[in-house]
Every structure is written in structure tokens, then in C-alpha cells.
Amino acid sequence: MKILVCISCVPETTSKINFVENDTQFDKNGIKFIINPNDEFGLTRAMWIKEKDNSSIDVINVGLEDSDPILRKTLAIGADKAIRINSNPRDSFQVAKLIADHISKNNYDLIIAGRESIDFNGNMVPGIISELIGINFVTNCVGLEIDGKKIKAKREIEGGTETLSCNLPVIIGGQKGLVEESDLKIPNMRGIMQARQKPLEVIEVDENNLKTETVKFYKPQEKGEIKMISSENLDELINLLHKEAKVI
Amino acid sequence: MSVLVYIESKNSKPKKNSAEIISYGRGLADMLSSELIILSFNIENTDDLSNYGPDKILNIQNDELIRFNVKKYVDVITQVCSSLSVNHIVVGGSADSKYLAPPLSVKTDSSYISNVVGLPTTLDPFKLKRSTYSNKAFSDVIINNSKKIIGIYNNSFGTVEKKSNPELISFDVKVPDSLLNTDSVEYGSGNISIADADIVVSAGRGLKGPENWNIIEDLAKTLGAATACSKPVSDMGWRPHGEHVGQTGKPVATKLYIAIGISGAIQHLAGVSSSKVKVVINSDPEAPFFKAADYGIVGDAFDIIPRLNEKLKAFKASSN
Numbered sequence: 213m214k215i216l217v218c219i220s221c222v223p224e225t226t227s228k229i230n231f232v233e234n235d236t237q238f239d240k241n242g243i244k245f246i247i248n249p250n251d252e253f254g255l256t257r258a259m260w261i262k263e264k265d266n267s268s269i270d271v272i273n274v275g276l277e278d279s280d281p282i283l284r285k286t287l288a289i290g291a292d293k294a295i296r297i298n299s300n301p302r303d304s305f306q307v308a309k310l311i312a313d314h315i316s317k318n319n320y321d322l323i324i325a326g327r328e329s330i331d332f333n334g335n336m337v338p339g340i341i342s343e344l345i346g347i348n349f350v351t352n353c354v355g356l357e358i359d360g361k362k363i364k365a366k367r368e369i370e371g372g373t374e375t376l377s378c379n380l381p382v383i384i385g386g387q388k389g390l391v392e393e394s395d396l397k398i399p400n401m402r403g404i405m406q407a408r409q410k411p412l413e414v415i416e417v418d419e420n421n422l423k424t425e426t427v428k429f430y431k432p433q434e435k436g437e438i439k440m441i442s443s444e445n446l447d448e449l450i451n452l453l454h455k456e457a458k459v460i
Numbered sequence: 461m462s463v464l465v466y467i468e469s470k471n472s473k474p475k476k477n478s479a480e481i482i483s484y485g486r487g488l489a490d491m492l493s494s495e496l497i498i499l500s501f502n503i504e505n506t507d508d509l510s511n512y513g514p515d516k517i518l519n520i521q522n523d524e525l526i527r528f529n530v531k532k533y534v535d536v537i538t539q540v541c542s543s544l545s546v547n548h549i550v551v552g553g554s555a556d557s558k559y560l561a562p563p564l565s566v567k568t569d570s571s572y573i574s575n576v577v578g579l580p581t582t583l584d585p586f587k588l589k590r591s592t593y594s595n596k597a598f599s600d601v602i603i604n605n606s607k608k609i610i611g612i613y614n615n616s617f618g619t620v621e622k623k624s625n626p627e628l629i630s631f632d633v634k635v636p637d638s639l640l641n642t643d644s645v646e647y648g649s650g651n652i653s654i655a656d657a658d659i660v661v662s663a664g665r666g667l668k669g670p671e672n673w674n675i676i677e678d679l680a681k682t683l684g685a686a687t688a689c690s691k692p693v694s695d696m697g698w699r700p701h702g703e704h705v706g707q708t709g710k711p712v713a714t715k716l717y718i719a720i721g722i723s724g725a726i727q728h729l730a731g732v733s734s735s736k737v738k739v740v741i742n743s744d745p746e747a748p749f750f751k752a753a754d755y756g757i758v759g760d761a762f763d764i765i766p767r768l769n770e771k772l773k774a775f776k777a778s779s780n
């Protein structure tokens with residue numbers, strides 16, 4: 213099988229978020245970048261398929277040079293080839309269109325993206341790709357079984373899960389559950405050595421017109437003072453929640 | 461040109477977040493001086509929907525649309541939008557709406573922005589504020605497309621009552637076949653889902669083990685709340701995955717969030733910071749969560765929670 217895993221390169225989860233240039237740009241200074249957590253689950257799931265049937269795994273990222281260390285890491289984990297579309301990701305449609313164009317030229321059976329990136333939080337890229345290339349799409353995916361040309365996917369819904377089935381090709385929006393946290397593959401020495409020999413292809417594209425444009429960032433307002441209540445005076449908490457906060 | 465709000469139903473009734481979505485749609489339609497159309501599927505009684513100011517209601521009754529299917533829903537909504545010349549679609553932040561909005565944007569040639577927290581701040585350019593960086597920041601985004609889909613962040617706008625006398629319209633849809641089949645659906649034991657809840661009672665590793673969750677469930681039951689947990693708790697299998705909240709789990713944007721035995725790691729806080737009021741109960745006065753909370757109690761959960769539950773039961777009984 214031919215698998216493509218979409219990799220978004222995001223600030224490490226504990227990062228303090230700051231902005232520069234009049235609050236128009238994210239401040240990359242001192243930020244460590246990681247594989248988007250939802251994509252990391254997807255990559256490990258793809259590795260399981262590869263271990264079983266010798267599938268090939270390509271990973272793709274739309275980004276600038278600073279994504280390369282992350283792509284090298286995916287190669288060290290076990291992907292066969294990395295593709296970076298050299299464009300600053302500024303809009304979900306732009307990213308999805310560039311990935312969709314690559315998919316159209318390369319006939320993948322299975323495409324795994326994440327449900328959501330933890331920086332843009334769009335929940336958008338895989339769904340847009342699915343409609344651009346006209347293939348089935350399952351997001352919030354917490355389980356994936358493949359049987360020949362058919363898949364069964366579990367999707368988290370409000371209050372439960374739903375099991376869906378369809379034929380390949382399909383695009384998945386993955387999340388925790390696709391594999392467990394403890395299953396996540398980490399690069400070993402051999403993988404890191406091998407990764408140096410593996411291809412990291414950079415594709416140049418023309419800057420396209422963006423339909424949406426982020427023009428300014430804000431940080432949330434600082435929290436007001438906390439009110440501490442004695443554990444011996446729980447009535448006061450109830451009273452405050454009822455009369456002051458009006459939430460019960 | 462019209463504004464269309466798509467609202468979801470559950471057991472033939474509008475879902476709770478419908479009121480907020482329609483209110484937002486009304487606000488937007490007023491700004492644009494356009495009419496507001498509500499689109500829903502298979503709702504038994506649409507009377508309550510007129511409390512938030514729609515001009516028209518299109519409630520499609522069709523057996524093929526009872527269960528959510530992304531392909532069928534996207535196709536049908538597209539048919540409606542092109543025949544009613546809709547150029548602004550408003551959807552909520554539920555899992556199903558977030559699932560259908562991206563393909564819908566391609567099919568209708570619209571640009572979609574998710575996690576929107578308010579009405580446009582300017583119309584020309586069309587500028588919206590959205591939550592980003594896992595609730596650690598907001599951004600202003602401009603849409604340069606006459607057709608737009610706005611996905612609103614749950615509980616960020618609120619509801620505005622405005623009684624109207626909507627015209628009930630009808631429309632013949634052709635539901636396409638879908639090659640994506642739903643084989644089965646299982647609902648968990650939790651009575652209220654986090655997305656539907658006004659109050660969430662959440663607990664962390666401080667609870668020591670899954671056998672102690674009865675005190676959390678009892679408290680949630682008294683408050684009519686959903687239960688949630690921190691990531692390690694679901695990683696260890698003490699609680700189901702669906703309860704994990706935070707940056708890498710579900711976001712929580714409720715009126716009241718009660719965190720019990722949760723330290724308040726930055727990844728946890730990111731996912732719950734848009735809840736209006738936060739109460740923290742923790743035995744460690746230095747727990748970082750206290751810095752992000754509105755009300756705090758230092759103490760042992762095993763002592764406090766059962767007592768709090770009894771007092772809340774009495775409070776509920778007396779206020780009814």
C-alpha cells in the first residue's frame with residue numbers, strides 16, 4: 213500500500229506564545245517545534261501497517277526550511293520519504309490545495325492527517341483535501357482497521373463512537389486512540405542513521421492568492437484575582453457560584 | 461443574498477447550541493441587512509427556533525438524513541445554499557459541524573473560518589476574531605471571498621432572544637448515495653457529553669484510582685454536569701478517552717468548570733481556559749491551577765467532594 217502522512221510542525225505544547233512585528237507574526241524565538249501530536253499518532257499507525265505489509269510511507273509538510281528537522285525525525289521514526297512543499301503555511305485552503313495537488317499526481321491508497329493542529333486549530337485541512345480530490349473522509353478517528361481494499365474506522369462522536377466503513381482511498385483525521393500514547397514510536401540510533409540516507413524532497417511552488425489572511429494576534433486578558441474559600445466553609449462556595457458567578 | 465444557519469438535531473429536537481447559532485446568525489444578518497434562514501433536518505417541532513429571530517425556517521424531513529453522513533449532509537446543504545442564494549453560512553462548533561464544514565466550503569466555493577468568537581468587527585474587509593494556539597491566543601482573520609462559512613466557538617457568543625414570525629419554507633432535495641457507511645453507533649455510559657454540558661466536573665491524578673470516581677460522578681449528577689479528566693487519567697485507562705480534556709484532548713468552553721485533583725499543567729489549562737468560571741480543589745496550595753481559577757479551595761478531595769455534594773443537593777432541593 214502507498215501511504216501519505218500529513219505532518220504539521222507546531223510549537224511544543226508547553227511553549228509560551230508571543231507575537232512580534234506589531235502582533236502580526238508568531239514569535240519563533242526560543243520555540244522548540246514538534247510533530248503535531250495528532251499527526252504523531254497517525255505516523256505510528258502508518259508504521260504498524262508498514263510493519264505488516266511492507267507499505268511505503270511518504271510524509272508531507274507545507275512549510276519553510278525550519279520544518280526540516282521535524283521531517284528528518286519522521287524519517288528516523290520510519291517514514292521512507294519526506295516531501296516539503298516550500299511555502300509559508302498561512303491559510304488552511306492554501307495548505308490543503310498544495311497537498312491535494314501532490315496527492316493527485318501520486319495515487320496514495322491511504323492518507324492520514326490529524327484531526328486538528330495545535331497551532332492553527334482549524335480542523336480544516338483533511339476535510340478540504342477530501343473534497344478537492346473527491347475521496348472519503350473520516351475525522352476524529354480513534355481506530356482504523358484495513359482489510360484489503362476496505363477500511364473500518366471508528367470516529368469519536370458526542371457521547372460515544374461510531375463505526376464507519378468504506379473503500380480505499382480514504383483520508384483520515386486522526387487523534388489519540390488511533391494508537392495509544394504508550395505506543396508512540398520514537399527514533400532509535402539506527403533510525404536516525406538511516407534517516408540521513410532517505411530522501412527529503414523540496415518542491416517549489418508559486419505563492420498563491422490567499423482567500424483568508426491573519427492580520428493580528430492577541431493574547432487573552434490576564435485572569436483576575438482568585439477567591440480562596442476555606443474547606444470548612446463550602447456554603448460560601450455555593451453562595452458565590454449562585455449569587456456572584458450565577459452559574460448554578 | 462441570505463445568511464443561513466445550519467443547526468443540528470438530536471432525537472428530533474434542536475440541539476442545545478442551536479439558540480446560540482441562530483442568535484449569531486441574526487446578528488450577522490442584521491449587520492448585512494439580509495434575511496436569516498434556519499436549515500435543520502428532521503426536527504419535530506420548530507416553534508422554539510423562532511425565539512431568536514429567523515425570517516425563514518427550512519426543516520427538511522427526510523429519512524435518509526436521520527443519521528449524520530458527511531457526504532449526504534454536505535451535498536444537501538449545498539443544494540439548499542445554491543437555490544436560496546446563500547453566501548454566508550453559520551455553523552456551530554460540534555464534532556459533526558466541524559466535520560462537514562471543510563468539505564462544504566469546497567463544494568460551495570466558500571472560505572471557512574472555525575473557532576470564531578464574535579460577530580465580524582468590520583464588514584469591509586470582512587474581519588473575524590477567532591481562538592488560536594489552543595486557546596493561548598486570539599487572531600483577527602480577514603476573508604477575501606464573497607462566500608463565507610463561519611464556525612462559531614461554543615458558548616463564545618451567547619444567546620439573544622428576539623421573537624419572530626418566520627415563514628416555513630420547503631425544498632425538494634435529492635440525497636446522494638454515500639460510499640461511506642455507518643455500521644454501528646455506541647453511546648458511552650456518561651449521560652451528558654462534554655460538548656452539550658453547561659457544567660463540567662473534571663478530575664485528575666489526585667483521585668488516586670478509577671475506583672474513586674464515584675464521588676466525581678455523584679457530584680456531576682447533582683449538578684447535571686458532564687464528567688471529564690486530565691490526560692494521564694485517560695492514558696492510564698482510569699477513564700474513557702472521550703473524557704480527556706486539554707490541548708491534545710477536547711476543548712471545554714462551559715459556564716462552570718470544576719477541577720479536582722488536577723495540577724493545572726499548561727496543556728490542560730489551554731483546553732479549558734475558555735470556560736467562564738473555574739473552581740479548583742487541590743490539596744497543594746502551590747498547584748499552578750490556582751493561578752488560572754476564579755474560586756479555589758485547598759484541601760483533600762476525598763473530604764471535600766462528598767460534603768460539597770450533600771450541600772449542593774440541599775441547595776438544589778431548596779431552590780426548586
Ligand SMILES: Cc1cc2nc3c(=O)[nH]c(=O)nc-3n(C[C@H](O)[C@H](O)[C@H](O)COP(=O)(O)OP(=O)(O)OC[C@H]3O[C@@H](n4cnc5c(N)ncnc54)[C@H](O)[C@@H]3O)c2cc1C
Pocket residue numbers: 225249663664665666667689690691692693704705706707708709720721722723724725726727728731741742743744747759760761762
Ligand atoms: C504533548 C503533551 C500533551 C499534553 N496534553 C494534555 C492535555 O491535553 N490535557 C491534560 O490534562 N494534560 C496534557 N498533558 C499532560 C500534562 O503535562 C500533565 O502531565 C497533566 O495534565 C497532569 O495531570 P494531573 O493534573 O491529573 O496530574 P498531576 O500533575 O499528577 O496532578 C495531580 C494533582 O492532584 C493533587 N492532589 C493529590 N491528592 C489530592 C487530594 N487527595 N485531593 C485534592 N488534590 C489532590 C496534587 O496536588 C496535584 O496537583 C500533555 C503532556 C504532553 C507532553
Ligand SMILES: Nc1ncnc2c1ncn2[C@@H]1O[C@H](COP(=O)(O)O)[C@@H](O)[C@H]1O
Pocket residue numbers: 218219220221248250251272273274275301304307324325326327328329330332333334335336337338
Ligand atoms: N502545513 C501543513 N503541512 C502538512 N500538513 C498539515 C499542515 N497544516 C495542517 N496539516 C494537516 O492537517 C491537520 C489538521 O490541521 P488544521 O486544519 O490546521 O487543524 C494536521 O493535523 C496535519 O495533519
